[in-house]
Amino acid sequence: MKKLLRILLGIALLALFGWVVFYLYSQSKKDPEVYETETVEVSSIVKKTVATGSVVPRQEIEIKPQESGIITEIYVEEGDQVKKGDIIAKVQIIPEMVQVNSAESQLNKAKIGFKNAEIEYKRKKELFDGGVIAESEYLDALMVYENAKEDVNAADNNLQLIKEGVTKKMGAQTNTIIKATIDGMVLDVPVEVGNSVIKSNAFNDGTTVAVLADMSNMIFQGKVDETEVGKIREGMDLELSIGAIEEEKYDAKLEFIAPKGVEENGAIQFEIKAAVALTDGQFIRSGYSATADIVLDRRDSVFVIQEKLITFSNDSAFVDVEVGEQQFEKKLIETGLSDGIQIEVKSGIDKDDKIKVPKS
Numbered sequence: 001m002k003k004l005l006r007i008l009l010g011i012a013l014l015a016l017f018g019w020v021v022f023y024l025y026s027q028s029k030k031d032p033e034v035y036e037t038e039t040v041e042v043s044s045i046v047k048k049t050v051a052t053g054s055v056v057p058r059q060e061i062e063i064k065p066q067e068s069g070i071i072t073e074i075y076v077e078e079g080d081q082v083k084k085g086d087i088i089a090k091v092q093i094i095p096e097m098v099q100v101n102s103a104e105s106q107l108n109k110a111k112i113g114f115k116n117a118e119i120e121y122k123r124k125k126e127l128f129d130g131g132v133i134a135e136s137e138y139l140d141a142l143m144v145y146e147n148a149k150e151d152v153n154a155a156d157n158n159l160q161l162i163k164e165g166v167t168k169k170m171g172a173q174t175n176t177i178i179k180a181t182i183d184g185m186v187l188d189v190p191v192e193v194g195n196s197v198i199k200s201n202a203f204n205d206g207t208t209v210a211v212l213a214d215m216s217n218m219i220f221q222g223k224v225d226e227t228e229v230g231k232i233r234e235g236m237d238l239e240l241s242i243g244a245i246e247e248e249k250y251d252a253k254l255e256f257i258a259p260k261g262v263e264e265n266g267a268i269q270f271e272i273k274a275a276v277a278l279t280d281g282q283f284i285r286s287g288y289s290a291t292a293d294i295v296l297d298r299r300d301s302v303f304v305i306q307e308k309l310i311t312f313s314n315d316s317a318f319v320d321v322e323v324g325e326q327q328f329e330k331k332l333i334e335t336g337l338s339d340g341i342q343i344e345v346k347s348g349i350d351k352d353d354k355i356k357v358p359k360s
Helices: 004-027 097-129 133-163
Strands: 037-039 041-057 059-064 067-072 087-093 177-181 184-189 210-213 217-225 238-241 249-257 261-263 267-276 288-306 311-313 317-324 329-338 344-347 352-355
Touching: 041 267, 041 329, 041 344, 097 133, 210 288, 217 249, 217 288, 288 329
Parallel strands: none
Antiparallel strands: 037 352, 041 217, 041 288, 059 210, 067 087, 087 177, 184 210, 217 267, 238 249, 238 288, 249 267, 261 267, 288 344, 311 317, 317 329, 317 352, 329 344
């Protein structure tokens, strides 16, 4: 019985030993490494830089009153199209009492002077008609009379201007009517009926009654980092992407690069402006944020491969080209323009060559 147990134990140990040897052998045996390959493509390479900014009208005009006062009527609202000369709003003048009092005093003085000149003129006319005085003396009295009449009219007009902003002689012309100075769209009306407004003067820019702009003449206004500004020049093409308008691109042409940079968050930024090409029916709202791709260089219909396939050594570039089943040979290639993902291959490989994809 004991002998049988020893035999069974020996067989078990031998089987266990055999299993361990087989397991270790199978673990040490590795599968052959298989590499994927890619071929050369004929495509275009575009090298570009990105600028962020917004799309705004080329010119925004702030309409301000010619006289200070109270807004009594507003005839437009945001989004309205207006023509040059269209009425925007109406102002009621609230005159200063000191000015009114001074103007009334001047008018009273002018009336007194006119009354005296009129009496003297009539007396001299009777004397001249009777042949008592010379014509020159009569003409002097007439001139004084006419001047006094004109002084009354001037003082009366001045008082009307101060009180009402218009005179009888001016007719439809008045400083109390605020008109559009350009053709365009009303972007903003920051005042309401009843608001006080101030005209422009040496100490104040004046109250803005409305903001007008020609929305068919838009520009991209953005900023470029100092590391990229040396690569761009006026006349370059831009492609605008507007966040609020999906799946639509806009062409633009770079027309201004600021000669002086501004520091923002520790980096020097240079302002750029580009004219946006809008087709008939296209409309972009003022202030939309946008991203501009500035094309620095491009190559069309050239051999391109993924830049990750290349091994760089000193100033040379190499790729592994398949010469047999999973057999590769290192080849020297000449590269060109790169966009950071794909790179142009000028020479060294053919279109049908299979290039090894390195393991990541």
